[in-house]
Amino acid sequence: MAAFSLPAPAKLNLYLHIIGQRADGYHELETLFQFLNYSDEIQFELTANGEIELDQGGLNFPITENLIYRAANLLLPFRNDPQQGARLKLIKQLPAGGGLGGGSSDAATTLLGLNHLWQLGLTQQQLANIGLRLGADVPVFIHGHATFAQGVGEIFSPANPAENWYLIVQPEVHVSTAEVFSHPALTRNTPALEKALNEWEQGHNDCEKLVCSLYPQVASALQWLLKYALSRMTGTGACVFGCFSSAVEAEQALQVLPTEFRGFVAKGVNQSPLHQALKQLP
Numbered sequence: 111m112a113a114f115s116l117p118a119p120a121k122l123n124l125y126l127h128i129i130g131q132r133a134d135g136y137h138e139l140e141t142l143f144q145f146l147n148y149s150d151e152i153q154f155e156l157t158a159n160g161e162i163e164l165d166q167g168g169l170n171f172p173i174t175e176n177l178i179y180r181a182a183n184l185l186l187p188f189r190n191d192p193q194q195g196a197r198l199k200l201i202k203q204l205p206a207g208g209g210l211g212g213g214s215s216d217a218a219t220t221l222l223g224l225n226h227l228w229q230l231g232l233t234q235q236q237l238a239n240i241g242l243r244l245g246a247d248v249p250v251f252i253h254g255h256a257t258f259a260q261g262v263g264e265i266f267s268p269a270n271p272a273e274n275w276y277l278i279v280q281p282e283v284h285v286s287t288a289e290v291f292s293h294p295a296l297t298r299n300t301p302a303l304e305k306a307l308n309e310w311e312q313g314h315n316d317c318e319k320l321v322c323s324l325y326p327q328v329a330s331a332l333q334w335l336l337k338y339a340l341s342r343m344t345g346t347g348a349c350v351f352g353c354f355s356s357a358v359e360a361e362q363a364l365q366v367l368p369t370e371f372r373g374f375v376a377k378g379v380n381q382s383p384l385h386q387a388l389k390q391l392p
């Protein structure tokens with residue numbers, strides 16, 4: 111198929127425990143990933159000039175830093191014919207650097223999409239190994255099912271958290287993952303779980319307290335959301351999510367969101383919208 115479009119969904123870390131730090135400085139995590147039915151979109155078109163072309167929409171950093179471009183370049187050596195190229199277009203909807211994994215998800219969608227476009231025949235495991243070089247969250251987006259993840263987020267056990275509705279609130283601030291993980295005040299000694307928590311509410315996010323103290327906008331978004339729902343930060347922030355039992359209740363809270371924040375309502379889904387879309391491709 112010479113042209114198609116695929117979603118790159120957001121993820122939530124329903125909880126994120128930091129249980130230690132490896133010798134190379136990376137932190138050992140225990141986290142529950144669930145996808146949202148809220149996505150970026152990437153359009154794929156086959157070309158015959160052997161090149162990767164990328165329209166990255168509104169993003170204003172160099173194309174060579176875009177995870178889509180970097181992911182596509184990692185697949186070039188696997189082509190059967192060096193004339194195979196691709197024209198890619200990103201329609202960005204997810205806030206960059208928000209803890210929703212948008213960049214990693216874009217990379218995963220690029221790897222799976224080009225595997226299809228160029229008929230490379232690489233397995234999901236091969237693509238996940240390639241993707242891990244781009245970011246710790248890429249493998250879970252390739253895997254495509256809600257997961258309890260350990261290690262730096264690459265060791266998976268099956269999980270089926272409740273598929274709730276969420277109001278995601280996005281404070282107008284960019285949180286650096288590297289800054290959070292290098293901060294001396296970060297909690298790094300949460301005891302390892304014996305098994306994944308069935309009820310995600312029983313977990314917590316070890317980055318939340320630190321990020322709230324560094325970024326008052328995150329603290330105030332969380333404080334506001336907590337008036338309406340059980341709420342938590344995702345990843346290393348800045349986004350926070352509140353859990354609602356229906357779309358209507360989540361939308362009602364969104365209606366009264368203070369103007370200093372942006373927000374959207376989405377459903378938590380255990381099957382990635384990307385994998386559902388891939389099944390529809392001829």
Ligand SMILES: C[C@@](CO)(OP(=O)(O)O)[C@H](O)COP(=O)(O)OP(=O)(O)OC[C@H]1O[C@@H](n2ccc(N)nc2=O)[C@H](O)[C@@H]1O
Nearest residue numbers: 135136137209211245246247262263287288291345346347
């Ligand atoms: C913690 C998570 C949970 O989903 O946060 P979010 O980025 O989604 O908020 C991710 O695993 C983040 O993955 P990712 O965003 O790919 O992180 P990277 O760019 O690989 O790492 C940025 C920096 O954070 C530190 N880092 C990252 C991951 C980790 N498990 N331990 C670390 O110490 C490292 O110093 C690294 O250089």
Ligand SMILES: Nc1ncnc2c1ncn2[C@@H]1O[C@H](COP(=O)(O)OP(=O)(O)O)[C@@H](O)[C@H]1O
Nearest residue numbers: 175176177206207208209210211212213214216
């Ligand atoms: N396609 C992309 N979309 C978003 N961010 C990207 C992309 N490619 C590279 N980046 C870089 O990755 C960083 C992390 O983005 P993202 O994955 O959205 O956040 P997070 O890791 O907090 O969930 C951004 O700040 C940006 O510099």
